[in-house]
Amino acid sequence: MNTMMLLEMAMSGFGDRVAFTDPADGGSITYQELYDAAGAAAHDIRESGASRVAMLDVSNIAVPVALFASGWAGVPYVPINYRLTGEEIDALLARVTPAYLVTDDERLPHFQDRDGVDPRSRGTFLGVARGGDGHAEQRSMDPEDIGVLLFTSGTTGIPKAAVLRHKHLVSYIVSSVEFMSAAEDEAALVCVPPYHVAGIASTLSSVYAGRRVVQLANFSADAWIETARHEHITTAFVVPTMLSRIVDALEGEKTAGMSHLQSLSYGGGKMPLSVIEKAMALFPDTDFTNAYGLTETSSTITVLGPDEHRAAATSEDEAVRRRLVSVGIPLPGIELEIRDEDGNALGTDQRGEIYVRGEQVSGEYEDRGSTVDTEGWFPTRDAGFLDAEGYLFLDGRADDVIVRGGENMSPGEIEDVLLAHDAVRDAAIVGVPSEEWGEAVAGAVVVNSDTPANDDLIADLQDWVRGHMRSSRVPERIVFWPELPYNETGKLLRRVVKAKLTAPAQNVRAAMPLLYVADIERSRAFYCDQLGFTLTNRWDADGRLNWCQLEMEGATIMLQSAEPDDLGGLRNGHGDIALFFLCENVDDLHEQFTGRGVDAPPPTVAFYGMRQLSVRDPDGRELCFEHPVSAA
């Protein structure tokens, strides 16, 4: 079993069809030519004695040639992210030596005279591949041979090399793509980079289906729209960020005017409902498909197809309608299970970690071995749940990796940089939903007591991160908290941070919520009787009174004191009751009182050791505040 077999079938089934077109240089290659080029390049790769074929380049015709040639030569193919910094690229290359490297002309000099690296330019590589012969080269059909190594960012921040064997890749294609199913005039627009698993999968599936691929090296919404129109594209795959930008670029147009676009699939992150709804209106003749998959599963494992999109969009049933934001049902041969932290299988609608099993599932990393259990289940580290009909809904990452615009990043790396700043005592970084990026980077920071927590410090911290890391890591939002939530074993409760930072923006009532502190004797009579607030005491599991629920117009406020007490009211360590008002400034705070016909209270605003404050609106949603409660 070898990916070359897929190309061999394409060559014998429809060899004279055009396989790949690169609009950047006007070049194209047929399946027969691709087959011949792969054979010649395989010969060159074997001659070099390399143990890996590394590809450090944007999409172009050399990419599929190198992918198939490395399969033919039996040498694993390793596409490298050309957006990484020079140092990061060097570190990855050092892990795949001796390497046969294909790169662009500009980068080439950088790798000459490098130990263990045998570099050539894209042009030189293609010259050898398309000029030579050598397709009499033998090839292995051992299904255990490694086809592709893909670097992924794990929680530790050090990229792991996911191992995809030929059996995984071939199994994925053969079970999910019908051979020669594409009509001769079909064309796929591929704008995902070669180092992404979707880039590998699109190359293999298009070849097997006989669908011409139009390569778009550098995505921009305008270039995508122009190329799609010019090349009469019939199918395309985009990540949510790309679709969001395409939708924005078509702003003001009634439709995209692309009736030739039969299908548009998307995946690689969470798609905002507003974006997919706008896209469905702009592309009324297009079938939409949502695909969910991972590098370790050889790409797609679940699909929400066009019929399900339409059924969900038009249904009166809430349970059916919400499937528009699901990732659909498993491909044939794929099984899913949701498990809790102890590994127990969970039922319908229960959130847990997603486990997957199937022939295309690798779950293996170089130097780390397999993470698949004895029964074949791979823990995806993604969290989600299955509904009653088996539709899968994603709900973040079990291990909190942030996926921003298709780029995985580890919160720990960013936290480490923040903690190195003089003003920072503690920091938590999480991904929060973003229309533009799928997820955006946000952080909660505890500052040292002598540092004023203000907008200047936010800008200072953002500059600090920008000075130490790639700009995609800079938190778009930073809030200051008195402390971060930890569990009893000292583990940061990242999901709590995330929940607080994720509350919908429209619920923001105050830029700076004010905490008004009054004595407890006054509170009962004053707040309940005169102002009409409802104050309810709540007891914890041990029968101690340490919660207070205060209901006022438009909000329910939950307060938890630092010290549980049984004195008939909520106290904090200073014997005061804390009230939390939703207002912009002190004047507004006074308005809360004068509006109810009482004299304004003294403008005492303070924060006293409250352990937890939770403010909910009448629908039970937690309200979100742009700035922390802080001492005034």
Next chain:
Amino acid sequence: MTTLSAGKRLKSAVCATEIMVIAAPDGDVDLCCGGTAMGDGESNGGAVDADHAGGTAIGKRYVNEDGSLEVLCVKAGEGSLSVGGAALNVKDAKKLPKTD
């Protein structure tokens, strides 16, 4: 009779058909094409049996009755596939939306 494992490629002895094994049961399997056992493609001088002359189609998957054997036709030929005299059937591919 031969044991089969995933990834193994076999050729017909009587026509152009070539297959790759996708899944196979344990033990010996009497996989034939055109009525003659498949192997490394060495012709036995015979011809396609009239009872097994339905032909194979490239890219089609063929399965036995209980689904324990599945092969992919990688090169078409005039003979048809069978195990122990029973014809293999084309596996109905569920039409899937294009995803990548």
